[in-house]
Amino acid sequence: MKQCAIVILNYNGAEMLKRFLPGVVEHSTFDLWVIDNASQDDSVVILEQEFPQISVIRLSQNFGYAGGYNQGLEQLKGDYQYYILLNSDVEVTSHWDQDLVQFLETNRQFAAAQPKILSAKDKRLFDYAGAGGGFLDHLFYPYCRGRIWNEVEEDQGQYDDDLEVDWTSGACFVIKSDLFHQFQGFDEHFFAHMEEIDLCVRMRQEGFRMGYTGKVTVYHLGGATLDRSSPRKLELNIRNNLAMIYKNESRSRFWWIFGQKAILEGLASLGYLLKGQRDSAHAVWKGYSGFFKMRNEFLQRSATKKAPFLGPSKYVFLDFFFRGKKKFSDL
Template sequence: MKTCAIVILNYNGKEMLRRFLPSICQHSSFDIWVIDNASEDDSIAILTRDFTQVKLIQLSENFGYAGGYNWGLHQLKDQYEFYLLVNSDVEVTSGWDSSLIDFLYQNSDYAAVQPKILSALHRDFFDYAGGAGGFLDSLYYPYCRGRIWNEIEQDQGQYDDSLEVDWASGACFALRAKSFHEIGGFDAHFFAHMEEIDLCLRWRRIGWKIGFTAESTVFHLGGATLDRASPKKLYLNIRNSLSMIYKNEKTVKFWLIFIAKAGMEFAAVLGYLFSGKVELSKAVFSGYRDFLTSRNLIEKTISSESIPKKKGPVDLIFWNFMILGKKYFHEL
């Protein structure tokens, strides 16, 4: 069995491949694979012509982030001890991959670890998607060291450490292949967004830890597939967040969280309407509607007595950010 497969998921990402794949080829120690989600652009031609060292898995249709990785990694099962999943819009640095794998070798109780993720556009600032490790509050709102809501910190070495976190960013993280397959991989129902947080919750439920290490640094462009402000992304985040909580909380606790989140998010709908962002308001309603109509198809992963303890430093990130004015992680 080989040590690690670096695996990039691609869908119509020819420009991202041209821009970012050279750094991965230059700075990586392990096999590089691209899983292609039935791209309709020139991605395959570019890969076969310009990146002959990259191994290719071609899928029959676009299965999204969750399904695409599930189908692709199934073809690599039992070939590698670790996977290192990285978005197609990520630039890497020297030693990025070996540092992550070393962390997992040295910490046998960790299922996954993410690097420090900085912005590819503003390289001395943290990236929105993951920063320096992710946490959850009591309503399961995610936030990061380096990013709370839309407030992003400058990297001044304040998070140059290693520690246990609640979740690792899907933009770039290393994981144990066996633990991924044993838990059934990503929830393909999610299609895209929140699936890595759900995966980490399910790992933590059975005793695994999730880590961050600043020994590895990457730069993430973000928004290569869906812009952060797009209605589709908002819809997926709303629907998938509710699905994730439903799976991972007892029924009574879930509906209490549901009511609290609905109150906050429908207040945001009013803001969207007043500012003329009608499509965003529709996305919130659609997310709630589709969760409610499909929740009976969601398999709950919780036993009656087992709830994962969230490790975030605050109970309500909204209260701390909006009311108390705490914009940075060190203020929490």
């Protein structure tokens, strides 16, 4: 069994591959794989002609982030001790892959870990997706050190430490391969968005721990598939967040959380309407209706443990929007 595979999922990402793959090839030690989600552009041609050292797994259709990784990694099952899952729009740094794997080798209490993730658009700032380590509040809203909602901090070395987190970012993280398959990978009903958080929640409830190391840095462009302001992304985030709670909490606890989220997100939808953003307002309710249409497919699990959330905020929505706490250090 080899030590690690770096695996990139691609769908119509020819421009991202041309921009970011040369750096990944230059700075990486482990085997490189691209899972192609039946791209309609010239992604595969570019891979075959310009990056012959990269192995390609071609899927028959676009299965989304969750299904694409699940199906592709199934073909690598038993071949590698670790997987590093890397978005196609990430710029890496020297020894990044070796250092991530070494972090798990040294800190064996962790099943998965992410690096510090900064913005490729402005390298002084933290990135939206994962930043300096991800947490969940009591309503399952995700937030990060270095990023709460759309407010991001400048990197001044304040998160160069190592620590335990609630979830690791799908933009870049390393995971023990046997555990990925043991937990049946990502929930394919999610299609895209929040599937990595759901996997982390499921793993944590079975006693496994997630890590962050600020000693490894990557730069994430973000929005390569769906822009952060996309109504479709908002819809999927709301639907999948509800599904994650439904799967991992008791029915009584779910409905208690649901009621509070419905009020808060209903107010958010009204805010979108008042600002003339009708598509975003509609996306909120499409997220709710999408959840109810699919909720019987999101089967409730019986968790061995109920792992407490590790972050400082119990209600990050209230802290941010009503109490003016815009930075992690304020929480």
